[in-house]
Amino acid sequence: MNPNLLHKEIETELCVIGGGLAGCFAALSAARRGTRVVLIQDRPMLGGNASSEIRMWVRGARGIYNRESGLISELEERNIHGNPTLVHSLFDATLYGMLYENSNIRLLLNTSCADAEMDGNRIRSVSAWQGTTYTWFTVRADIFIDCSGDSILAPLTGAKYRHGREAKSEFGETLAQDTADSSTMGMSVILAARETDRPVKFIPPSFATCYPTDASFSGDEVESVHAQTRNHTVGTSKCNLWWVELGGNMDSIHDADRLRDKLLANIYGVWDHIKNRGDHGMENWDLEWVGFLPGKRESRRYVGDIIVTEHDVVSGGHFEDEIAYGGWPMDDHNPYGMEKNPFSNVPSVMIPVDEPYGLPYRALYSKNIENLMFAGRNISVTHAALSSSRVMATCALLGQACGTAAGIALRHGCMPRGVYTDHLTELQDALLEDGVFLPHIKRRVSEQTMRARLNIGDAERETLFNGTERPRTADGENGIVQKTGDSLIFTFDEPEQIGALRLRFDPDYSRLSVSDNYKMRIFAMKLHTGKDFEPVRVASTIVKAFKVYADGEEIYSADDNYLSLVKIPIGCKARELRVEWLSTHGAETVRLFAADLI
Numbered sequence: 001m002n003p004n005l006l007h008k009e010i011e012t013e014l015c016v017i018g019g020g021l022a023g024c025f026a027a028l029s030a031a032r033r034g035t036r037v038v039l040i041q042d043r044p045m046l047g048g049n050a051s052s053e054i055r056m057w058v059r060g061a062r063g064i065y066n067r068e069s070g071l072i073s074e075l076e077e078r079n080i081h082g083n084p085t086l087v088h089s090l091f092d093a094t095l096y097g098m099l100y101e102n103s104n105i106r107l108l109l110n111t112s113c114a115d116a117e118m119d120g121n122r123i124r125s126v127s128a129w130q131g132t133t134y135t136w137f138t139v140r141a142d143i144f145i146d147c148s149g150d151s152i153l154a155p156l157t158g159a160k161y162r163h164g165r166e167a168k169s170e171f172g173e174t175l176a177q178d179t180a181d182s183s184t185m186g187m188s189v190i191l192a193a194r195e196t197d198r199p200v201k202f203i204p205p206s207f208a209t210c211y212p213t214d215a216s217f218s219g220d221e222v223e224s225v226h227a228q229t230r231n232h233t234v235g236t237s238k239c240n241l242w243w244v245e246l247g248g249n250m251d252s253i254h255d256a257d258r259l260r261d262k263l264l265a266n267i268y269g270v271w272d273h274i275k276n277r278g279d280h281g282m283e284n285w286d287l288e289w290v291g292f293l294p295g296k297r298e299s300r301r302y303v304g305d306i307i308v309t310e311h312d313v314v315s316g317g318h319f320e321d322e323i324a325y326g327g328w329p330m331d332d333h334n335p336y337g338m339e340k341n342p343f344s345n346v347p348s349v350m351i352p353v354d355e356p357y358g359l360p361y362r363a364l365y366s367k368n369i370e371n372l373m374f375a376g377r378n379i380s381v382t383h384a385a386l387s388s389s390r391v392m393a394t395c396a397l398l399g400q401a402c403g404t405a406a407g408i409a410l411r412h413g414c415m416p417r418g419v420y421t422d423h424l425t426e427l428q429d430a431l432l433e434d435g436v437f438l439p440h441i442k443r444r445v446s447e448q449t450m451r452a453r454l455n456i457g458d459a460e461r462e463t464l465f466n467g468t469e470r471p472r473t474a475d476g477e478n479g480i481v482q483k484t485g486d487s488l489i490f491t492f493d494e495p496e497q498i499g500a501l502r503l504r505f506d507p508d509y510s511r512l513s514v515s516d517n518y519k520m521r522i523f524a525m526k527l528h529t530g531k532d533f534e535p536v537r538v539a540s541t542i543v544k545a546f547k548v549y550a551d552g553e554e555i556y557s558a559d560d561n562y563l564s565l566v567k568i569p570i571g572c573k574a575r576e577l578r579v580e581w582l583s584t585h586g587a588e589t590v591r592l593f594a595a596d597l598i
Helices: 021-031 071-082 088-100 153-157 256-276 310-315 383-389 392-412 416-422 424-433 447-451 458-464 518-522
Strands: 006-011 014-017 037-040 105-108 111-119 122-130 135-140 143-146 161-163 191-195 285-290 300-302 322-326 330-333 348-351 357-360 372-374 480-483 487-505 543-550 553-558 565-584 589-597
Touching: 014 021, 014 392, 021 037, 021 071, 021 088, 021 105, 021 392, 037 111, 037 135, 071 088, 071 392, 088 105, 111 153, 122 153, 143 153, 143 392, 191 256, 256 285, 310 330, 310 357, 310 383, 322 392, 322 424, 330 383, 357 392, 372 392, 383 392, 392 416, 392 424, 416 424, 447 487, 447 589, 458 480, 458 589, 487 543, 553 565, 565 589
Parallel strands: 006 135, 014 037, 014 143, 037 105, 143 372
Antiparallel strands: 111 122, 122 135, 161 300, 191 285, 322 357, 330 348, 480 589, 487 565, 487 589, 543 553, 543 565
């Protein structure tokens, strides 16, 4: 480091590199459990591919009752409440606020990890450059989590990693290649458009690719460079032009800038085609935004104590150390993206996933670097498995699991592998308490909760404490139903010290009360804005106002709750704890999936 530049040193417990959803939730989950965290992010904002400078939609497990919960649902619920018109900058602010409000987190934005100092097979520190302040930072930590996507700590530390597609002979995967290669899925840039009341002209920039007709995409024209016609119907609930994708046949890290130039030419060319070349019915649509930072799908993947394969994905992933899950189809994009190639012009090969599959904790820490963990699209999976596990809602779960595990390791003075060998139940219990759904593990209700008498029938009590906090059958039944004005009452023979009350409301898995627009029901993020767009709403099923009484004395009151998981500190002795439901956000009844004492 040049001595003429400012150099600062930071001592912390946990250092997270990468501020996408995985990195943010790794940092936040650890910090909420008391860990001191430094988060290094090379962009001026958080969110990665979900941020306002890339704007890829958050996607995850398919299936109405398979929606991801935990921190990712808290983020969405906060955003719906504070940002009903889904302004992208307010999404950035919502995520930033979740981290900023936690005093255990120090954010280093605009800061790129550039080097690492090793002590044997442990990382001692990392060095990072903050371009806005022209400052070098050295961050020393006990545990490091790489959520950079590109696995920057792999080349810096000697951590084992994989790149490219495996051969069929290695794992026997149907999506694998006859011969291993270095190809990956590509990267994309997208645009956002808005429908207006009058015709809007568009003059393409000088560098835009020209697509005179639809045949320009299909290869039917002699000079076409593109593979086939893609869906380019733009609207509130229509295509996000994900297929403007390139680079899987090149080096997605070192060729990234060159690929961005080509992608920008193509995305502007696609909009020129939509507006000016053929009848697409887009006369009144105005170009609102174009991403100059491509969203990346794949690069390096770390090697952990286990490598998740296609077989695990299709068989349900029944791991003893399940800490997250996936459920997106195996969606293997053509490395050439939209370019013609001599092999296949199919944009992607998709294999449905019939049920959510568990993901193991052993895929989140390094096989050979003792204090290195990772979360996001760079976990220990094959290329085929990555084609499903890479989507952002799944990455968010992995980040939350990774940060929670790091906090447990630090509390017990062990390395990440030690959490698997000695503290696995504690990790799973912590995730379940924080609202994460684990498909093959039920939440264990506290002994104090089970001792209490409740003012409900035995069948309702059994349902309330069944450890599965969502419907799991086609009829959508689970939980208990009460009315506004009713109360749920816990009673003990003698006064007991009560730490906290945990309530799990119905977040409306149908999503019909959340949005009138189809895409916003999947996840409340907006790209294109047609006249049919309607602001999103807090789920009608979430309890808005309620009060808590300890031995008849009011100790807590909520008048505008919008979260489906609520933890209320009690901190007193009581013989009776009563929760009175005052109102919902519109539903006629109150559905509870869980109510217990922690």
